[in-house]
Amino acid sequence: MTATTAEHDAMRRALALALRGPRGVNPQVGAVLLSPEGHVIAEGWHRGAGTPHAEVAALSQLESGAARGATAIVTLEPCNHHGRTGPCAEALLEAGVARVVYAIDDPNPGSSGGAERLRAAGVEVESGVLADEAHALLDSWLTVQRLGRPHVTVKWAQTLDGRAAAADGTSQWITGAPARADVHRRRAQADAIVVGTGTLLADDPALTARAEDGSLLPAQPLPVVLGERAVPGDAAVRRHPLGFVQYPGDLGAALTDLRDRGVHRVFVEGGPAVAASFVRERVADEFLVYVAPALLGGDMLALRDIGVTSIGEAVRLTLTDVERLGDDLLLVASPAIEGDT
Structure with a gap:
């Protein structure tokens, strides 16, 4: 399934949200959660080292179970590692998200693999949506990683x-x-x-x-x-x-x-x-x-x-x-x- 118009619109919103976060050692990331009907139900962005990642920030706005069946729109592949915070892929699974759409793969081998973990758990995953815009946003961070x-x-x-x-x-x-x-x-x-x-x-x-x-x-x-x-x-x-x-x-x-x-x-x-x-x-x-x-x-x-x-x-x-x-x-x-x- 290719990304819908609502998902493209949500990705543009996620990219705008990402800019609210500080530029530094960590990437600027934004996230938007859509209901099964395609309506925005929550959004978030990464506010700096040690704070919740964008996906978790968005999930935290919802009551328990409210994200079940939702679609997560994220500017960067959900992370799959334990750092100061837990893996975003795990948080999305626990919330019952049914579909994840993201812009670009995480090039850091220490934190990548979230997409594979989500797919293995039965979550539908779509990548590459507005990838050029996300690359422009993260060009300096991506250069450091690569x-x-x-x-x-x-x-x-x-x-x-x-x-x-x-x-x-x-x-x-x-x-x-x-x-x-x-x-x-x-x-x-x-x-x-x-x-x-x-x-x-x-x-x-x-x-x-x-x-x-x-x-x-x-x-x-x-x-x-x-x-x-x-x-x-x-x-x-x-x-x-x-x-x-x-x-x-x-x-x-x-x-x-x-x-x-x-x-x-x-x-x-x-x-x-x-x-x-x-x-x-x-x-x-x-x-x-x-x-x-x-x-x-x-x-x-x-x-x-x-x-x-x-x-x-x-x-x-x-x-x-x-x-x-x-x-x-x-x-x-x-x-x-x-x-x-």
């Missing part, structure tokens, strides 16, 4: 001819105010922001997420400095509310340490050399390229050597979005899946 490192977004601003600065090194401002405001909004969505020592020494960035009036936004990324050169004692980053961390340049070790610190989303903003290093090491999951309608010429390219020597070695990307921000364009892209054209 690759063991944070999700990495590489951002740069450039002119139409691909330059990041003028011949004298000046680069502020290539793009206009709307593009800069968009960058700060995206900084606030990240757990960490990365620059190299070259950018740090040249521009002395504060690495904060700020509103248009210059005030700090409520959410701030952890500043990360890549490189061995010392950070000056009067550097603006030293006044960041979260402090900063510095790594000598080993991207693998840096990303592993950031993961261990609970960082799931990294925003790379640190100049042509740093951006190129993430591309060269194939650890970039998303690209944000802000393009200004200007020409600079010269040698100050927005991206340095990425190890490509022939057209056949080109790093192919899939363009996922194009947005106009004032006079500038924002191009959003991700690495193309091998075999795509």
Whole structure:
């Protein structure tokens, strides 16, 4: 049986509910319970580590036996493990749920298997409903689970001819105010922001997420400095509310340490050399390229050597979005899946 219209609607609601939960070590998950007639009877979301999972939160709203024969709509496969809370698959079985519809499989071998357990107990299970939307919601958490490192977004601003600065090194401002405001909004969505020592020494960035009036936004990324050169004692980053961390340049070790610190989303903003290093090491999951309608010429390219020597070695990307921000364009892209054209 394929998912019904009511189940699709409930999944959209579950995805919206999931966003109410905190983003962090645990995934954001939402759940909606439908009566056998297809009406919403309860809903819930995961509110953070140690709290009931979304399915249990929804079940807790009902009287004993009220979920018998119901359909559970969940954004992530119900878990099948004992952690701070019990297995959601077991809770659904005990409640008498007859059908479970979820968006994406749990990639964590320690908690997956809920769908199989439910099917073995006679519960009808349907997966893959609004999977693309759920993947977009959980992209950073899924990257950590599958690759063991944070999700990495590489951002740069450039002119139409691909330059990041003028011949004298000046680069502020290539793009206009709307593009800069968009960058700060995206900084606030990240757990960490990365620059190299070259950018740090040249521009002395504060690495904060700020509103248009210059005030700090409520959410701030952890500043990360890549490189061995010392950070000056009067550097603006030293006044960041979260402090900063510095790594000598080993991207693998840096990303592993950031993961261990609970960082799931990294925003790379640190100049042509740093951006190129993430591309060269194939650890970039998303690209944000802000393009200004200007020409600079010269040698100050927005991206340095990425190890490509022939057209056949080109790093192919899939363009996922194009947005106009004032006079500038924002191009959003991700690495193309091998075999795509």
